[in-house]
Amino acid sequence: xxxxxxxxxxxxxxxxxxxxxxxxxxxxxxxxxxxxxxxxxxxxxxxxxxxxxxxxxxxxxxxxxxxxxxxxxxxxxxxxxxxxxxxxxxxxxxxxxxxxxxxxxxxxxxxxxxxxxxxxxxxxxxxxxxxxxxxxxxxxxxxxxxxxxxxxxxxxxxxxxxxxxxxxxxxxxxxxxxxxxxxxxxxxxxxxxxxxxxxxxxxxxxxxxxxxxxxxxxxxxxxxxxxxxxxxxxx
Amino acid sequence: xxxxxxxxxxxxxxxxxxxxxxxxxxxxxxxxxxxxxxxxxxxxxxxxxxxxxxxxxxxxxxxxxxxxxxxxxxxxxxxxxxxxxxxxxxxxxxxxxxxxxxxxxxxxxxxxxxxxxxxxxxxxxxxxxxxxxxxxxxxxxxxxxxxxxxxxxxxxxxxxxxxxxxxxxxxxxxxxxxxxxxxxxxxxxxxxxxxxxxxxxxxxxxxxxxxxxxxxxxxxxxxxxxxxxxxxxxxxxxxxxxxxxxxxxxxxxxxxxxxxxxxxxxxxxxxxxxxxx
Numbered sequence: 001x002x003x004x005x006x007x008x009x010x011x012x013x014x015x016x017x018x019x020x021x022x023x024x025x026x027x028x029x030x031x032x033x034x035x036x037x038x039x040x041x042x043x044x045x046x047x048x049x050x051x052x053x054x055x056x057x058x059x060x061x062x063x064x065x066x067x068x069x070x071x072x073x074x075x076x077x078x079x080x081x082x083x084x085x086x087x088x089x090x091x092x093x094x095x096x097x098x099x100x101x102x103x104x105x106x107x108x109x110x111x112x113x114x115x116x117x118x119x120x121x122x123x124x125x126x127x128x129x130x131x132x133x134x135x136x137x138x139x140x141x142x143x144x145x146x147x148x149x150x151x152x153x154x155x156x157x158x159x160x161x162x163x164x165x166x167x168x169x170x171x172x173x174x175x176x177x178x179x180x181x182x183x184x185x186x187x188x189x190x191x192x193x194x195x196x197x198x199x200x201x202x203x204x205x206x207x208x209x210x211x212x213x214x215x216x217x218x219x220x221x222x223x224x225x226x227x228x229x230x231x232x233x234x235x
Numbered sequence: 236x237x238x239x240x241x242x243x244x245x246x247x248x249x250x251x252x253x254x255x256x257x258x259x260x261x262x263x264x265x266x267x268x269x270x271x272x273x274x275x276x277x278x279x280x281x282x283x284x285x286x287x288x289x290x291x292x293x294x295x296x297x298x299x300x301x302x303x304x305x306x307x308x309x310x311x312x313x314x315x316x317x318x319x320x321x322x323x324x325x326x327x328x329x330x331x332x333x334x335x336x337x338x339x340x341x342x343x344x345x346x347x348x349x350x351x352x353x354x355x356x357x358x359x360x361x362x363x364x365x366x367x368x369x370x371x372x373x374x375x376x377x378x379x380x381x382x383x384x385x386x387x388x389x390x391x392x393x394x395x396x397x398x399x400x401x402x403x404x405x406x407x408x409x410x411x412x413x414x415x416x417x418x419x420x421x422x423x424x425x426x427x428x429x430x431x432x433x434x435x436x437x438x439x440x441x442x443x444x445x446x447x448x449x450x451x452x453x454x455x456x457x458x459x460x461x462x463x464x465x466x467x468x469x470x471x472x473x474x475x476x477x478x479x480x481x482x483x484x485x486x487x488x489x490x491x492x493x494x495x496x497x498x499x500x501x502x503x504x505x506x507x508x509x510x511x512x
Contacts (some may be wrong), residue, residue: 031370032396055398062390084396088368089366092359128369192422 024186032057035204037195040136040146041187042159046215047136048159049077050191064207065114073098075214076114076137081140086216090131091122111137115147123153134161138214146225166202170194175191196229269334280321280408282436283379285401286429289386289457290379293433294322296440297448312454316341316352319380320454324406326373333374337361354380358397366395375405382455408440408447415439434468441470483512
């Protein structure tokens with residue numbers, strides 16, 4: 001009885017210890033999160049990946065030109081959403097592991113291997129981590145592939161995948177506009193459109209649209225600035 | 236007989252054993268009017284920019300303990316290596332110790348590789364350490380320097396995320412400083428223009444944020460040269476008293492005077508030589 005009373009008292013103390021202090025605004029004590037909208041689409045010969053560029057600490061935008069498309073290997077990239085610290089640390093660890101594996105194998109690694117490494121880490125430490133990752137790239141065996149590893153550590157391959165807080169707003173657009181067998185240009189237009197719509201509606205997404213096109217030939221990076229985004233309505 | 240083995244298991248990381256006890260003690264002590272001392276924080280405005288030949292780092296000099304200024308002229312720009320410096324915001328002890336640990340490790344690394352350290356290396360070491368402690372080390376850093384690949388600037392958050400940008404601000408005054416940067420930053424500025432911009436950004440933090448104050452320190456790092464300007468600008472001069480509050484001898488009249496000699500006995504006298512080497 002005394003123990004439970006002491007335990008209740010302790011938790012009350014802990015919450016009072018995090019006192020609201022006028023001197024230090026809320027966002028100095030908040031963790032940095034990539035609010036985010038991320039997306040990846042497969043096409044015949046490669047993948048198109050896209051992300052917004054906003055990183056927030058509470059209501060303050062800590063970085064308005066973030067690059068959330070992180071290279072893991074020559075032709076494998078990942079889109080990061082969730083806690084910035086967690087996803088950066090995971091991506092660094094997987095980059096190391098995949099680089100080591102590739103040297104051992106003496107050939108380019110498979111996208112599925114990279115996705116598996118992400119999944120192993122995200123599932124093993126699922127209680128401590130807040131990370132939603134989309135792994136995409138091109139390899140010799142299966143061509144362009146998109147794998148999604150959401151919060152919790154599931155792994156599944158999808159032809160098109162969206163993630164992040166802004167993804168909720170564009171499921172309808174993605175489901176209605178995606179057609180299998182699109183070519184590279186159509187995929188680019190589809191991705192840019194989806195990300196624009198999400199950035200318009202989600203407060204935690206914004207800035208510029210960063211894209212990466214990964215094919216057998218290599219990686220092409222593109223940026224669409226705010227004033228060049230596709231227009232959907234003039235209201 | 237039962238000697239303590241050196242190879243005893245050393246638990247790593249923080250030990251949270253005493254947290255419950257401390258919380259209860261703290262609660263009990265306030266009943267008697269005794270308040271435990273608050274951790275000293277550097278309220279702070281720190282910032283950095285990349286200019287044509289290198290980087291300019293700036294910081295204010297106020298350290299606060301709750302609502303009281305603990306140090307009016309503390310140094311927030313820490314040495315990492317001859318070509319890399321780091322500004323620190325957050326808990327003062329954490330920024331101080333973290334930068335010293337990484338500085339020490341980086342010197343060993345530099346001796347091992349026979350190379351001048353790179354800013355990216357310092358960034359990796361700092362972010363991996365801060366991530367390991369899951370945000371419990373309250374150090375928000377602005378890391379800048381010039382190495383063989385050019386000038387680089389990083390912002391590092393307590394949880395271990397980093398951003399590589401041409402201009403960054405951190406601390407409670409970061410919004411005020413960022414407003415100045417977003418208005419006047421241009422890529423490839425000259426040194427004088429860059430120094431003036433950083434000075435103005437820190438001044439914005441000092442005058443508009445309660446957690447920042449006193450002077451402006453600057454650190455200009457270019458290839459082969461570091462200018463550590465402390466203080467670069469004394470923004471807050473201590474006021475001069477307008478009147479003298481000394482009273483002349485005789486202002487207060489003396490009514491009676493009694494002298495009592497105290498007879499003290501020398502019990503023990505010992506001489507200790509001072510080590511002045």
